Amino acid sequence: MQGAELRASQRAAWILLLSLGIAFGSSALTSEGASIVLYILLGIVIVATAVSGLYRRPLEWLHRSGGRRLAGFLAVFLPLGGTLIFILYPLAVGFVASAGADVRTKFAIVAVISGVIAIANLLVLVLNVADLLRSRQAPG
Amino acid sequence: MMRPSHLKRLGIAVGILLNAAGCQFEEDLVTLEIPTAPPQPFSQYSQEEQEPQVEELPQSQQPPATTPFGALTSAGARELCGDREDYGDENVGSCLAPGGEAYYVWIAPDQVLLVARDDPYIQAFRFAALNRADNQGAVDELLAQWPELGVLGVELFAAGTTCGGAIASGSTGVGLIVAAALATGCVGSVVAFIWTGIEIAQDVQQLVDSATAVGNLERDAQYNFCRMQGGSDAGCRIEG
Numbered sequence: 001m002q003g004a005e006l007r008a009s010q011r012a013a014w015i016l017l018l019s020l021g022i023a024f025g026s027s028a029l030t031s032e033g034a035s036i037v038l039y040i041l042l043g044i045v046i047v048a049t050a051v052s053g054l055y056r057r058p059l060e061w062l063h064r065s066g067g068r069r070l071a072g073f074l075a076v077f078l079p080l081g082g083t084l085i086f087i088l089y090p091l092a093v094g095f096v097a098s099a100g101a102d103v104r105t106k107f108a109i110v111a112v113i114s115g116v117i118a119i120a121n122l123l124v125l126v127l128n129v130a131d132l133l134r135s136r137q138a139p140g
Numbered sequence: 141m142m143r144p145s146h147l148k149r150l151g152i153a154v155g156i157l158l159n160a161a162g163c164q165f166e167e168d169l170v171t172l173e174i175p176t177a178p179p180q181p182f183s184q185y186s187q188e189e190q191e192p193q194v195e196e197l198p199q200s201q202q203p204p205a206t207t208p209f210g211a212l213t214s215a216g217a218r219e220l221c222g223d224r225e226d227y228g229d230e231n232v233g234s235c236l237a238p239g240g241e242a243y244y245v246w247i248a249p250d251q252v253l254l255v256a257r258d259d260p261y262i263q264a265f266r267f268a269a270l271n272r273a274d275n276q277g278a279v280d281e282l283l284a285q286w287p288e289l290g291v292l293g294v295e296l297f298a299a300g301t302t303c304g305g306a307i308a309s310g311s312t313g314v315g316l317i318v319a320a321a322l323a324t325g326c327v328g329s330v331v332a333f334i335w336t337g338i339e340i341a342q343d344v345q346q347l348v349d350s351a352t353a354v355g356n357l358e359r360d361a362q363y364n365f366c367r368m369q370g371g372s373d374a375g376c377r378i379e380g
Contacts, residue, residue, distance in 0.1 A: 016297055023290040030284040039287065062305050070308045074300055081296040085289055088340070092347055096279055099348075100355025102231060107283045114289070 004135030005068040006060070008075035008128040013055050015124040016078045019086060019117045021047030026113045029106045075128040082121035089114035212252045217244035228269030229276065232361045234262070245269075247358075247365045255368050265364035272357035278350040282343050292336045298329035 025043025028036045049055055063071045093111035097103045103111075214230045221235030221244060228234060234245040237254060245265055246252040255262055302325035309319040366376035 013297075013301075016293065020290055020293045020297070023293065024287065027287040027290060030286050058301070062301065062308060065305070065308045067308065070304045073304055077300050077304075078297065081300070082293060085293050085296065088344075089286060089289060092344060093283065095348065096283070096351040099351035100358050101276055101279045101351040102354075104280060104283075107280075107286075110283075110286050114286075 004131050005071035005075060006063050008131050009063065009071040009078075010056060010059055011124055012075045012078035012128060013059055014050050015121055016082045017046055017050035017055060019082050019121060021045075021050060022113060022117060023086070026110055029110055072132055075132060076125065079121045079125035079128060083118050083125060086114045086118035086121060090118070212244075214244075214246040214249045214252060217246065217252050220244070225266075227266050227273070228361075229273045232272050232358060233269045234266050245365060245368065247362050251365075253365070253368060259368055261364040261367045265361055265368065268357045268360035268364065272354055272361060275350045275353040275357065279347060279354060282347045282350065285340075285343055288336060288340055288343070292333065292340060295329050295333040295336055298325065299333050302326040302329055 021043045023043075024039050024046060027039040027043075031039055059074075062074070090111040093103055093107055214233060217237075218226060218230075218233075218235055220238060222238075223235075224240075225236040225243070226233070230249050232247050234243045236242075237244050241257050243255050243257060243259075243262055243266075244252055245255050245262070302322050306319060306322035306326045309322055363376045367373070
């Protein structure tokens with residue numbers, strides 16, 4: 001059942017790339033001047049990489065050379081890291097608001113985006129772990 | 141975008157160069173003089189060097205001449221003041237009213253008072269408003285560092301794939317050059333990940349400090365605003 005690991009690692013890479021694309025794209029909200037265009041372009045390039053499936057080839061190569069252990073590691077490590085990284089921003093904004101400071105609308109919007117990204121990564125993590133466990137329990 | 145510390149350093153460097161070139165600096169600043177701001181109940185600011193005399197403040201010298209303005213907003217007050225002694229922001233601040241004998245003060249965009257210039261609480265209020273705005277600026281600047289998390293995500297992705305690849309290539313005997321490239325990428329991305337992580341941790345610490353200061357200074361401003369309206373010390377503390 002090596003396909004389960006490969007599928008899970010591809011799903012992990014896909015969600016992290018998509019997360020990064022959206023994160024960089026939304027950075028335009030908190031930036032000024034030329035960096036707005038730069039962040040939007042960067043976001044589009046990363047999302048296009050995720051959507052087009054360009055990332056699959058290097059992952060397949062890694063999977064071939066590293067076997068199911070590497071694929072399993074990536075399937076858990078990437079969404080776990082994504083969850084922990086992107087949950088930071090909504091937590092920070094929540095703290096700022098609870099401390100009594102003003103939270104500008106643009107930061108609140110970014111916090112919501114970051115929170116959604118963190119939840120999406122968490123869902124993929126749960127899905128991957130369930131898939132990996134099922135594949136290990138399956139005969140053969 | 142340059143950080144304030146960079147600007148400060150640049151300013152110092154330019155100052156030294158101008159001094160060396162013989163340029164004289166002529167002071168042209170309107171300074172905020174706060175000789176005896178009373179101790180504040182919530183923030184640490186201004187408490188260190190002053191005696192605790194908040195109970196003895198001169199309430200009876202003359203009743204504070206305060207006038208609430210139902211319709212006037214902070215933006216309207218600022219327009220009337222025209223930048224004269226404008227401290228704080230649209231949420232908490234003050235400015236010198238036309239004529240120079242009173243200040244407009246506000247603790248919300250729609251809660252504006254006209255306070256006599258010699259009100260005993262005006263300086264403490266202005267001090268709190270000024271520092272609150274500074275700290276709010278720091279909070280905004282730190283929250284604008286959001287792309288740093290994206291960079292951390294990229295580094296995480298790079299570290300995961302290159303380190304995983306390097307470990308895998310060692311066991312399966314892919315070419316030596318590929319293995320070396322992956323190992324180099326692994327070390328580089330892990331170092332970058334740790335570096336960015338430390339920077340983010342420092343930013344978070346600064347964010348916590350600044351946001352806490354904003355909250356405390358806002359309560360100070362509310363306390364002084366309440367006292368300017370004739371409230372008692374205990375009553376204003378509860379209200380704040």
